Amino acid sequence: MLLLSPDKWNDYELIDSGGFEKLERFGGYILARPEPKAVWGKTLTNEAWRRQMHTSYTTGASFGRAGKEDSGTWHRLKTTPDQWYIHYRKDALQFRLRLGLTAFKHVGVFPEQAPNWDYIYTAVRELKTPQPKILNLFAYTGAASLAAKAAGGDVTHLDAVRQVVTWARENMETSGQGGIHWIVEDALKFVRREAKRGNSYQGIILDPPAYGHGPAGEKWKLDACLFDLLQECKKILAPHDSFLVLNLYSNGFSALVADTIITNVFGTTREKEFGELFLCDSFGKRLPLSVFTRFKL
Numbered sequence: 007m008l009l010l011s012p013d014k015w016n017d018y019e020l021i022d023s024g025g026f027e028k029l030e031r032f033g034g035y036i037l038a039r040p041e042p043k044a045v046w047g048k049t050l051t052n053e054a055w056r057r058q059m060h061t062s063y064t065t066g067a068s069f070g071r072a073g074k075e076d077s078g079t080w081h082r083l084k085t086t087p088d089q090w091y092i093h094y095r096k097d098a099l100q101f102r103l104r105l106g107l108t109a110f111k112h113v114g115v116f117p118e119q120a121p122n123w124d125y126i127y128t129a130v131r132e133l134k135t136p137q138p139k140i141l142n143l144f145a146y147t148g149a150a151s152l153a154a155k156a157a158g159g160d161v162t163h164l165d166a167v168r169q170v171v172t173w174a175r176e177n178m179e180t181s182g183q184g185g186i187h188w189i190v191e192d193a194l195k196f197v198r199r200e201a202k203r204g205n206s207y208q209g210i211i212l213d214p215p216a217y218g219h220g221p222a223g224e225k226w227k228l229d230a231c232l233f234d235l236l237q238e239c240k241k242i243l244a245p246h247d248s249f250l251v252l253n254l255y256s257n258g259f260s261a262l263v264a265d266t267i268i269t270n271v272f273g274t275t276r277e278k279e280f281g282e283l284f285l286c287d288s289f290g291k292r293l294p295l296s297v298f299t300r301f302k303l
């Protein structure tokens with residue numbers, strides 16, 4: 007089991023965590039956001055947090071309730087623009103992401119995903135198939151799509167929400183890339199259709215949330231739908247010279263759940279690894295945020 011966190015990254019830093027909150031720097035701006043997993047105490051005082059932060063987010067009534075996003079409010083303590091940019095760079099991989107204060111405490115990037123972006127970049131580069139087709143499901147603002155594109159993939163980016171797909175397109179443009187295919191659809195519906203058409207992909211990346219909706223109101227519930235989705239993915243993942251990355255954010259799922267379901271659906275695979283993604287604050291406290299499994303065929 008692997009425990010992975012981003013390498014030193016100039017434009018991102020988890021400064022402190024605790025008291026169900028995290029204090030993070032995204033480029034030049036410091037934000038305090040709710041974090042249900044930070045069940046320990048802060049290292050810095052509340053006063054030190056207040057002095058540093060540009061903006062904080064306070065949760066609404068649904069904070070921590072299963073199936074509910076954390077509706078709440080951003081409070082600007084110092085000038086914070088509506089949009090700003092950060093850069094991600096790891097060896098030859100680099101791209102830019104636009105950030106913004108959105109509803110539900112998100113800013114447009116999940117920084118703990120950086121080890122998956124690095125893996126995707128390397129995995130795509132190592133494929134022997136020319137211009138390998140890569141499918142990114144539940145793709146949000148597209149960091150994983152940019153990593154796959156930067157490595158030479160022919161990338162299809164799918165999300166249920168049109169606005170985040172537009173956002174991902176802007177991230178592609180600001181990163182100096184082009185040619186990603188954009189799809190606003192329900193993930194399961196799309197993969198079923200691709201399987202019927204006999205289409206296949208050299209790489210599949212999935213980062214499904216615990217609960218979600220397709221654009222036509224299709225219900226996504228991780229524990230009820232994941233097995234079906236993975237079985238459909240098996241039909242469209244090329245049997246050789248291919249890879250898959252599954253990331254799970256659900257609080258209740260351990261890394262072993264991710265690994266067991268992958269073994270159950272895909273059987274014996276090459277270079278399979280699984281584990282947790284975490285962020286380490288500047289005092290060394292480790293904050294686990296998601297679990298993942300990835301393998302090659």
Ligand SMILES: C[S@@+](CC[C@H](N)C(=O)[O-])C[C@H]1O[C@@H](n2cnc3c(N)ncnc32)[C@H](O)[C@@H]1O
Pocket residue numbers: 114115116119143144145146147148149150164165166167170191192193194213214215217218219220224225226255
């Ligand atoms: C946890 S985020 C993914 C984060 C992303 N992989 C990243 O690292 O930037 C989940 C995404 O799934 C999308 N989503 C939710 N339900 C969906 C569905 N049924 N079909 C397709 N996308 C869906 C949401 O709009 C959201 O962008």
